[in-house]
Amino acid sequence: MLSKVRDKPECTDEVQVRLDRVSKHYGNAAALTDLSLDVRRGEFLTLLGPSGCGKTTTLRLIGGFEVPDRGAVAIGGRDVTGVPPFQRNVNTVFQNYALFPHLTVFENVAYALRVKRLPGAQASERVTSMLDRMGLADKAGRYPRELSGGQMQRVALGRALINEPTVLLLDEPLSALDAKLRRTMQLELRRMHAELGLTFVCVTHDQEEALAMSDRIAVLDAGRIAQIGTPQEIFDRPANRFVADFIGGCNFIPAISRSDGTIIMPECKVSPQTGPEAGRGIVLAVRPHSLRLGTPEEGAIIELAARVSDIVYLGTAVRLVLSLADGLGLTAELGKDAVEKSGAKPGVVLRLWARAQDVIVFDAARSGHDPH
Amino acid sequence: MILTELSSRKPAIDWSWHLRLVAFLGPAALYALVFILVPYANLLIYSFWKTDNYTIVRDFNLGNFARVFESPVYLSVIANSLLVASIVTICAVVLGYALALYVAFFTGMRRKFLYFLMVIPLWTSFLLRAFIWRLILGREGVINSGLAWFGFTDEPLSVLLFNRFSVCVALTYVFIPFVAIPVYAALEKIPPATLEASMDLGASPFYTLRRIILPLSLPGIIPGAIFTFCLSFGDFVAPSLLGGPSGIMISSVIINQFGSAFDWPFGSALAIFVIVVVGIAVALARLLERRYE
Amino acid sequence: MNDELARWSRGLRRSSQLLGVAIFFFLYAPIALLVAYSFSGSRSLTFPIRSFTFSWYVSLADNAELLHSILNSLSVAAAVVPLTLILGVPAAYALSRFAFIGSGTVNHIFTLPLMIPGIITGLSILLLLKSLGIGLSLWAVVLGHTVAWLPVVVGQVAARLRRMDRYVEEASLDLGAGYAETFLRVVLPNLKGAIIGSALLVFTLSFDEVAITFLLTGTENTLPMQIWAMLRRGVTPEICAVATLTVVMSGILIAVGVRADKD
The missing domain is CATH 1.10.3720.10 (MetI-like)
Known part of the structure; x- marks a missing residue:
């Protein structure tokens, strides 16, 4: 992955944080295996993955809360492996905020300056302006237990930013907020990132959040980076089956690529195409919203007939739960009108197709999700 | 930025972690070593020595332990101590549990007040709570003078004080809060939804008590019962004040060996015996705890 | 436990109430007695107490x-x-x-x-x-x-x-x-x-x-x-x-x- 990133034109950009082949074990369980990652100066990078994929461990390695078993961590060109958190110019917004319960909002935000023994007047000036900026001016004397979730979030941000860190780490920053507030805070974080020009490294398990906020996303799977790229790259050109499935969800249809360049697939018709090496097992990945109803048009690659087993209304769209004759399950998300026109109801067999540019072909042998 | 060969470096052992551990734990660990482990080890060594004509002979032998098990006097004192400890444990667990349950049924300020009432006795002098029973059970105590005043008895009852009964009453009285407080803490942790679920599934309150509340409060009962058993087994205040000749317990005998009898090795052997009993009780409790985890 | 439990198990509560009050009496009556005797005018501590004095505290x-x-x-x-x-x-x-x-x-x-x-x-x-x-x-x-x-x-x-x-x-x-x-x-x-x-x-x-x-x-x-x-x-x-x-x-x-x- 690392070399791939370097080959790109942006590789001349300054690297702010570098993880070089780090491994970390807890007991016998491997949290990270030979992970390498470059975070560029000023970017908003999100570490995304299911729980237990090692994303939080990665963040804690950057923060200095964990020491890697092998490998090295560098921040701003300095090797900081084994350097404790208080000697790194990196600050963290913790999951559940970890505000100091015995200190007021003002004292929480002032903490880093007090530790630095900054003169009182200077410190309170900076804290006051930070509180203003966070919209917390009227909450200065409150204790954390007297604040709402959104307010605590802003105190945590203000506290981490007061020291002007070179990198801001965010550990599931929005997970404790309700859905509506989360959307607002996503935009807020993006705006703040643009204003401050800092490097943000964020951890989340929420793909929507990652897609909405990040400049780049690193998808982690079982302690390794499965793919790293812009949200669009990750979504449109997933590197493997895991990424395709984890981000956006996907149907996987096994098929065989023949030596004559055609693809055969049980129960489906596949147009000839040039693709992976001939004579091998492949997997065709189609996102639910890429399946279309009715007669195939020009450029169709897959045609299939599937029986409807359930119809789920999602509001603007409708999700069809389908099964092929051999039992393979599929889901399709379609416009309400199209579904109504097709007369879909449980038990009915529908014809579906997908365009070539919407289908991703994976090699069956390598694209599988490693069992671990 | 060039960071070649970064990962080939082996991370050093985290000395700061060890240093901090020693700084925080060191003083207390040293104190525990010198004033807990060494004294108990010393006691063990003494128990293998013997006395000859009021001087201690440093000659390894098991005579002290043989003496404990061969003499009917010591065996009966041990039996009495075990009996008293068992009676007290049972009574204190039953009454302490009922008390904790009673307090847990209340809410708000009343509950806080009752909890306060439950805790206060723990903070008052052990000696005081034992000697009160002389006032109550004695020949001229409240019960006897009360009975005489009402004209129920002509002669004061002598069965009340200076026997096993009075020791058990006083120790039960002392140890009820020792059971009630941990049980209350365990009851507090039971989510109300668990009980509602049980009732919702058709269980009666008593069935719920037996099958849900009781098992879930075992983490409170076990430590309470163990404390009560161990501390009442080795108590010397209650038997000295209220025991009389039939209520002699092992600690009085031990004290005697270090006082008038001047047989330190034998006293040490008896003390080791108490430690072994405590150890067995604790081990049994841990076994129980593990079974119900 | 909270008021739901209290609502659910009234029967249990009634029986525990009697026992609870009795145990609190057992815990506190002796202490009350001790306090009462400290004000007793008589040197011999018999029941009932007939006169009151602060002299023991003074002494x-x-x-x-x-x-x-x-x-x-x-x-x-x-x-x-x-x-x-x-x-x-x-x-x-x-x-x-x-x-x-x-x-x-x-x-x-x-x-x-x-x-x-x-x-x-x-x-x-x-x-x-x-x-x-x-x-x-x-x-x-x-x-x-x-x-x-x-x-x-x-x-x-x-x-x-x-x-x-x-x-x-x-x-x-x-x-x-x-x-x-x-x-x-x-x-x-x-x-x-x-x-x-x-x-x-x-x-x-x-x-x-x-x-x-x-x-x-x-x-x-x-x-x-x-x-x-x-x-x-x-x-x-x-x-x-x-x-x-x-x-x-x-x-x-x-x-x-x-x-x-x-x-």
Whole structure:
């Protein structure tokens, strides 16, 4: 992955944080295996993955809360492996905020300056302006237990930013907020990132959040980076089956690529195409919203007939739960009108197709999700 | 930025972690070593020595332990101590549990007040709570003078004080809060939804008590019962004040060996015996705890 | 449990109510009696009490031996409290925040004196001191009490630490505070309640302790030892008066302790 990133034109950009082949074990369980990652100066990078994929461990390695078993961590060109958190110019917004319960909002935000023994007047000036900026001016004397979730979030941000860190780490920053507030805070974080020009490294398990906020996303799977790229790259050109499935969800249809360049697939018709090496097992990945109803048009690659087993209304769209004759399950998300026109109801067999540019072909042998 | 060969470096052992551990734990660990482990080890060594004509002979032998098990006097004192400890444990667990349950049924300020009432006795002098029973059970105590005043008895009852009964009453009285407080803490942790679920599934309150509340409060009962058993087994205040000749317990005998009898090795052997009993009780409790985890 | 339970199990509640009230009576009637006798006009403590007087309290003030023993008890407790805190608070922190091999065993060793009857702990220290040729004194009593009540501090502080969000400490490190500064600025302030609570508990436990003191004190008497000596001459109203005063003191200390432990 690392070399791939370097080959790109942006590789001349300054690297702010570098993880070089780090491994970390807890007991016998491997949290990270030979992970390498470059975070560029000023970017908003999100570490995304299911729980237990090692994303939080990665963040804690950057923060200095964990020491890697092998490998090295560098921040701003300095090797900081084994350097404790208080000697790194990196600050963290913790999951559940970890505000100091015995200190007021003002004292929480002032903490880093007090530790630095900054003169009182200077410190309170900076804290006051930070509180203003966070919209917390009227909450200065409150204790954390007297604040709402959104307010605590802003105190945590203000506290981490007061020291002007070179990198801001965010550990599931929005997970404790309700859905509506989360959307607002996503935009807020993006705006703040643009204003401050800092490097943000964020951890989340929420793909929507990652897609909405990040400049780049690193998808982690079982302690390794499965793919790293812009949200669009990750979504449109997933590197493997895991990424395709984890981000956006996907149907996987096994098929065989023949030596004559055609693809055969049980129960489906596949147009000839040039693709992976001939004579091998492949997997065709189609996102639910890429399946279309009715007669195939020009450029169709897959045609299939599937029986409807359930119809789920999602509001603007409708999700069809389908099964092929051999039992393979599929889901399709379609416009309400199209579904109504097709007369879909449980038990009915529908014809579906997908365009070539919407289908991703994976090699069956390598694209599988490693069992671990 | 060039960071070649970064990962080939082996991370050093985290000395700061060890240093901090020693700084925080060191003083207390040293104190525990010198004033807990060494004294108990010393006691063990003494128990293998013997006395000859009021001087201690440093000659390894098991005579002290043989003496404990061969003499009917010591065996009966041990039996009495075990009996008293068992009676007290049972009574204190039953009454302490009922008390904790009673307090847990209340809410708000009343509950806080009752909890306060439950805790206060723990903070008052052990000696005081034992000697009160002389006032109550004695020949001229409240019960006897009360009975005489009402004209129920002509002669004061002598069965009340200076026997096993009075020791058990006083120790039960002392140890009820020792059971009630941990049980209350365990009851507090039971989510109300668990009980509602049980009732919702058709269980009666008593069935719920037996099958849900009781098992879930075992983490409170076990430590309470163990404390009560161990501390009442080795108590010397209650038997000295209220025991009389039939209520002699092992600690009085031990004290005697270090006082008038001047047989330190034998006293040490008896003390080791108490430690072994405590150890067995604790081990049994841990076994129980593990079974119900 | 909350009011739902109360609503659900009224039957259980009624039967437990009767028993609960009876047990509270069992716990408090003797103490009430003690207080009543301390005001009894008659020297012989028989029922019913026929006259009332404050003279026993007045005579306490003239009892030089007793006052001296109270001073001794206070001195011992005043030495034991800081010792147990200085040793116990960092130890509790180490035991609950450092996952080191053998931490369970170390914890068990600290807890030993809580399970082993005081008389045995007292004896073992007595033997050690004798072996080393050190004489008995109030200092030996301080030593014994510290051993006995150290687990109280360790237990209470460790319980508070278990409920404390450990990410708060990481946040402090993250914001530039070193380990020592984090302990002083973040950990200690959040342990305030537990520290005050356990200090008060250790104070009263040490103030009232008999078994260890009995073995380790030299010629000096502490208050419980003085009461012990007075009891040989039988229970008198003076003893009841002293006991009443200690109950009042305990009540005040526990009220302070409960208030401190609230946060």
